[in-house]
Amino acid sequence: MAGAERGPRERMVFSAAQLIRRDGVVSTGLREVAVEAAAPRGSLQHYFPGGKTQLVDEAVGWAGRYAAHRVARYLAALPEPTPSGLFAAMVKQWTDEYETAGFAGGCPVAAATVDCAESVPSTREAASAAFTAWTSAVAGALVETGVPEDRAGQLATLMISALEGAILLARAERDVRALTAVARELGPLLDAAVRTDDRPGRGAAHTDPAAAGRTDG
Amino acid sequence: MAGAERGPRERMVFSAAQLIRRDGVVSTGLREVAVEAAAPRGSLQHYFPGGKTQLVDEAVGWAGRYAAHRVARYLAALPEPTPSGLFAAMVKQWTDEYETAGFAGGCPVAAATVDCAESVPSTREAASAAFTAWTSAVAGALVETGVPEDRAGQLATLMISALEGAILLARAERDVRALTAVARELGPLLDAAVRTDDRPGRGAAHTDPAAAGRTDG
DNA sequence: GGGCTACTATGACCGCTGTCATAGCGGAGG
DNA sequence: CCTCCGCTATGACAGCGGTCATAGTAGCCC
Numbered sequence: 001m002a003g004a005e006r007g008p009r010e011r012m013v014f015s016a017a018q019l020i021r022r023d024g025v026v027s028t029g030l031r032e033v034a035v036e037a038a039a040p041r042g043s044l045q046h047y048f049p050g051g052k053t054q055l056v057d058e059a060v061g062w063a064g065r066y067a068a069h070r071v072a073r074y075l076a077a078l079p080e081p082t083p084s085g086l087f088a089a090m091v092k093q094w095t096d097e098y099e100t101a102g103f104a105g106g107c108p109v110a111a112a113t114v115d116c117a118e119s120v121p122s123t124r125e126a127a128s129a130a131f132t133a134w135t136s137a138v139a140g141a142l143v144e145t146g147v148p149e150d151r152a153g154q155l156a157t158l159m160i161s162a163l164e165g166a167i168l169l170a171r172a173e174r175d176v177r178a179l180t181a182v183a184r185e186l187g188p189l190l191d192a193a194v195r196t197d198d199r200p201g202r203g204a205a206h207t208d209p210a211a212a213g214r215t216d217g
Numbered sequence: 218m219a220g221a222e223r224g225p226r227e228r229m230v231f232s233a234a235q236l237i238r239r240d241g242v243v244s245t246g247l248r249e250v251a252v253e254a255a256a257p258r259g260s261l262q263h264y265f266p267g268g269k270t271q272l273v274d275e276a277v278g279w280a281g282r283y284a285a286h287r288v289a290r291y292l293a294a295l296p297e298p299t300p301s302g303l304f305a306a307m308v309k310q311w312t313d314e315y316e317t318a319g320f321a322g323g324c325p326v327a328a329a330t331v332d333c334a335e336s337v338p339s340t341r342e343a344a345s346a347a348f349t350a351w352t353s354a355v356a357g358a359l360v361e362t363g364v365p366e367d368r369a370g371q372l373a374t375l376m377i378s379a380l381e382g383a384i385l386l387a388r389a390e391r392d393v394r395a396l397t398a399v400a401r402e403l404g405p406l407l408d409a410a411v412r413t414d415d416r417p418g419r420g421a422a423h424t425d426p427a428a429a430g431r432t433d434g
Numbered sequence: 435g436g437g438c439t440a441c442t443a444t445g446a447c448c449g450c451t452g453t454c455a456t457a458g459c460g461g462a463g464g
Numbered sequence: 465c466c467t468c469c470g471c472t473a474t475g476a477c478a479g480c481g482g483t484c485a486t487a488g489t490a491g492c493c494c
Binding site: 022023024026027103104105106109110111113114115117118119124127128130131132153154155157158160161162163164165166168169171172173174177178181182184185186188189 | 239240241243244320321322323326327328330331332334335336341344345347348349371372374375377378379380381382383385386388389390391394395398399401402403405406
């Protein structure tokens, strides 16, 4: 987890994301970020002339790319790629963290949305982009497991929604039961969408290949 | 929506909840709450000697009771009580608000969790209690629609998780598509749990126990 | 060396916020 | 009238946090 030996700039973005996870955007101070990143405070205004907003936006973007990138890894690590297996792996990431490191952190994108959606337009856009990137990655992975393309986006949205909500419940309750519940209840539904689906969406007669790769904004 | 002609104390709790919905806990100032509630600032320290923490905790508690109370109403308003109908009604509450009033507000309990889960123990407990009350209400309603009791709690957790997550996505994207997606995708799963004493997915031809049961334990 | 550029170091400022102290009001009761 | 008490009104205060200004350092090319 430790942020490699990258430059101070990257360390600050990483540390910002970590602190945002724990305390939210507003409660995270720039001085604290600098200390956490073992970076000089003066570098903040040098690397982030846009101020806190720029740092937060980059932290959110980093989190989105990180989450999207891990999806492919989860899928590759499965002995047999199934939608429920993918979702279980995503959930497991959180149950493992909570059981070993405590319930200190949540999702930084969720924190940014709650704290900045109405007050900082650019951060809201960064959060939207992060969710979109993550959703696209999940949808792509679902397609690889055999889910029809026109259904994968919807299911990916459902998976991420359920996961985000369960993270909230888990942190509030200090119990992973919500996470395990959504993984268990959603698994069969996800697997049932593989190959054999036709019901949802009346008359999905024509298959538009652009539907899978579109990043609806 | 307007907070009736209650006393100033209740108006302040209500206004606090509204502002927390929009800006989060940390960004919501007490002076702002007083103005919004058309209440004297001096009353804050009179009615809430515990300070901001007490006000926030009560706002979270109020939100939890409010959400729990509405569940029964949703159920009663359905022409035919079904799990999917209940969930659709819960989701509709949010899509209606977002389409008519904009995406300014989220769930105050989620905001409290993100902002205070690690920093203010009492608020975290208030959020936990709010989620529990809400979940219990939903589980009770599910039982009334015919869902087996041992399954209702899990499904209620799933419904609330998916709803909370979809609210986050909707606010970030300024689009209700995530809300409509979870309502549509989850509906059949919820209805399938009604009174058919066997759990779906188990014992069926397409059983995939290795993947479905992965996160148990 | 002299200058130029990238980065670091610090201190100051200003606005905001939660909290507290103190004082004012207005009605009820004696 | 006076006193008590629930409530209101305001100003002060201390702390913090983002931002800016200014100065210092290190390397590198001429």
